[in-house]
Amino acid sequence: MTKLExxxxxxxxxxxxxxxxDFQGMVDIVTASKFIDKIELAWSVEDLERxxxxxxxxxxxxxxxxxxxxGKIIGEARxxxxxxxxxIRNYSFTxxxxxxxxGKGIREAMFKWCEDRARQIAKTHPKEEVGEFYIWASxxxxxxxxxxxxxxxxxxxxxxxxxxPNLDNIPDCPLPEGxxxxxxxxxxxxxLWDADREANKDGFEPADxxxxxxxxxxxxxxxxxxxxxxxxxxxxxAGAVQNxxxxxxxxxxxxxxxxxxxxxxxxxWRGQGLAKAMIAISFKLLKDLGMEDASLNVEADNPxxxxxxxxxxxxxxxxxxxxxxxxxx
Numbered sequence: 428m429t430k431l432e433x434x435x436x437x438x439x440x441x442x443x444x445x446x447x448x449d450f451q452g453m454v455d456i457v458t459a460s461k462f463i464d465k466i467e468l469a470w471s472v473e474d475l476e477r478x479x480x481x482x483x484x485x486x487x488x489x490x491x492x493x494x495x496x497x498g499k500i501i502g503e504a505r506x507x508x509x510x511x512x513x514x515i516r517n518y519s520f521t522x523x524x525x526x527x528x529x530g531k532g533i534r535e536a537m538f539k540w541c542e543d544r545a546r547q548i549a550k551t552h553p554k555e556e557v558g559e560f561y562i563w564a565s566x567x568x569x570x571x572x573x574x575x576x577x578x579x580x581x582x583x584x585x586x587x588x589x590x591x592p593n594l595d596n597i598p599d600c601p602l603p604e605g606x607x608x609x610x611x612x613x614x615x616x617x618x619l620w621d622a623d624r625e626a627n628k629d630g631f632e633p634a635d636x637x638x639x640x641x642x643x644x645x646x647x648x649x650x651x652x653x654x655x656x657x658x659x660x661x662x663x664x665a666g667a668v669q670n671x672x673x674x675x676x677x678x679x680x681x682x683x684x685x686x687x688x689x690x691x692x693x694x695x696w697r698g699q700g701l702a703k704a705m706i707a708i709s710f711k712l713l714k715d716l717g718m719e720d721a722s723l724n725v726e727a728d729n730p731x732x733x734x735x736x737x738x739x740x741x742x743x744x745x746x747x748x749x750x751x752x753x754x755x756x
Contacts, residue, residue: 432536432539433532433533433536434531434532434533434536436496436531436533438495438496438497438498439494439495439496439533440494440495440496440498441492441493441494441495441540442492442493442495443488443489443491443492443493444487444488444491444492444493445493447472447476447479449493449500449503450472450475450476450479451472452493452499452500452503453475453493453500453503453523454470454471454472454475455500455525456500456501456502456503456523456524456525457470457523458470459525459526459527460523460524460525460526463526464565464567464568464571465565465567465746467676467680468676469673469675469676469679469680471675473648474648477643477646477647477648478643480646481639481642481643481646482639483507483637483639483640483643484507484508484509484637485505485506485507485508489544490505490506490507490544490548491503491504491505491506492504492505492537492540492541492544494524494533494537496528501524501525501528501533502522502523502524502525502528502533502534502537503521503522503523504520504521504522504523504537504540504541505520505521506518506519506520506541506544506545506548507519507520508545508548508549508552509561509634509635510634510635511632511633511634511635512628512633512634512635513632513633514556514557515556515557515558515559515632516549516552516556516557516558516559517558517559517560517561517634518545518548518549518558518559518560518561518755519560519561519562520541520542520544520545520560520562521562522534522537522538522540522541522571524537529570530570534570534571534574535574538574538578542560542578545560545755546755546756549755558754558755558756559752559753559754559755560580560751560752560753560754560755561583561750561751561752562575562580562750562751563586563748563749563750563751564748564749564751565746565747565748565749566746566747566748566749567746572749575751576751578753579753580751580752580753581751581752581753582749582750582751583750583751583752584631584632584726584727584728584750585726585727585728585747585748585749585750586724586725586726586727586747586748586750587724587725587727587734587744587745587746587747587748588722588723588724588744588745588746588748589722589723589724589725589737589742589743589744589745590720590721590722590742590743590745591710591720591721591722591740591741591742591743592720592743593719593720594710594711594713594714594718594719594720594721596741597707597710597711597714598703598707598740599707600700600703600704600706600707601700601704602658602701602704603696603699603700603701603704605660606658606659606660606665606696606701607658607659608656608657608658608659608705608708609657609659610652610653610657611652611655611657611667613652615664616645616652617641618664619652619655619657619664619667620641620644622664622666622667622691622693623667623669623689623691624636625693626666626691626692626693626694627691629694629730629731630726630729630730630731631726631728631729631730648673649671649672649673649686650671651670651671654669654670654671654712654716655667655668655669655670656668656670656705656708656709656712658696658701658704658705660695660696663693664693665692665693665695665696665701666690666691666692666693666696666701666702666705667689667690667691667705668687668688668689668690668705668706668708668709669688669689669690670685670686670687670688670709670712670713671685671686671688672684672685672686672713672716672718673686682719682720683717683718683719683720684718684719684720684721684722685713685716685718685720685721685722686721686722686723687706687709687710687713687721687722687723688723688724690702690705690706690723690733692731697731702733702736703736703739703740706737706740707740709721721742722745723737723742725737
C-alpha cells in the first residue's frame with residue numbers, strides 16, 4: 428500500500444501499532460461506533476491488554492495499523508489468520524473507523540492495506556495450502572457491508588445472534604439415562620477444552636485451535652467454570668454449556684442478560700436430548716443468578732442442527748451476520 432493511495436485529508440496519518448498507549452484510542456473507536464453499528468459490547472483497555480498479551484496468529488507491530496487525524500486515533504485495522512482442518516488457511520481482518528470519518532475513502536484504503544498485508548503473510552506459509560480471505564459484517568454494519576461487496580467478496584454463510592427474551596416457561600428436559608451433571612474442577616479444564624475442540628471438528632468449517640487460544644480462554648473475565656453445566660458419563664465429558672454473564676455490559680445496556688455459549692455434545696451422546704437438558708438447566712441457573720434473558724451465537728449451516736434446536740428452546744434471531752469469502756490471489 429503506497430502513501431498516494433490514501434485520501435488527501437489534512438492531518439491524516441497512518442502508522443504501525445506502538446504499544447499499550449494505543450489501547451484507549453482503539454477502545455474509543457468501538458465506543459463511537461456502537462450506536463450506528465448496533466454494537467452491544469462492553470470493550471475495555473483491559474480486554475485489549477489480555478488479547479495482546481497472548482496474540483493469536485498476528486504480530487501487533489506488523490499486523491495492526493493505526494490511523495490518526497492530527498495525532499488523534501480515529502481508526503484501527505488488524506489482520507490475522509486461522510488454519511482450517513481442511514487445509515484451507517483463512518485470512519481475516521477488521522478495519523474500524525469512527526463514524527464521523529467514514530465515507531471519505533479512509534476505510535476503503537484501510538481495507539486495501541489489510542488485503543495487502545494478508546497476502547504478505549500468506550507468502551510465508553506453505554505454498555501447497557489454499558488461502559482465502561474470510562471476513563464478516565452484521566446486517567447493521569451498512570457501510571462495512573458495502574465496502575466488502577464492492578471488493579467482490581461473496582456471501583459464504585451466515586450466523587445469528589439469538590435471544591431468549593425471558594427465562595420463564597423453562598421446559599422439562601431430563602438428562603439421558605446414565606449421565607449426570609457435576610461441577611468441573613480446575614484440573615479438568617484441559618479435558619473440557621479438548622471435548623469442546625473435538626466436538627468443533629463436526630461444525631461448519633472447523634478450525635485448528637492453537638495453544639494460545641487455550642491460554643486466552645483461561646484468562647478471559649467471562650471464564651466462570653462455576654456456572655458451567657457439564658454432563659458426565661463416568662469420568663468422560665459427554666457435553667457442556669459454558670454459561671456466563673458480563674456485569675459491566677449489563678449495566679451499560681440496562682439489562683440482565685446471561686449467555687449460554689460453547690454448547691457441545693460428544694458424538695457418542697448426540698441424538699439423546701442431552702443438549703436440550705443442559706440448556707434447560709442453564710436457563711434455571713441464569714435465572715437464579717438474577718438474569719432475565721439468555722443469548723447465544725449459532726452458525727446457520729451448523730450440521731448438528733443447532734439452529735433448529737435453539738429455536739425449539741425459545742431462542743429468537745436478533746441479528747444476522749454475513750460471512751464473506753474471496754480467493755487470496
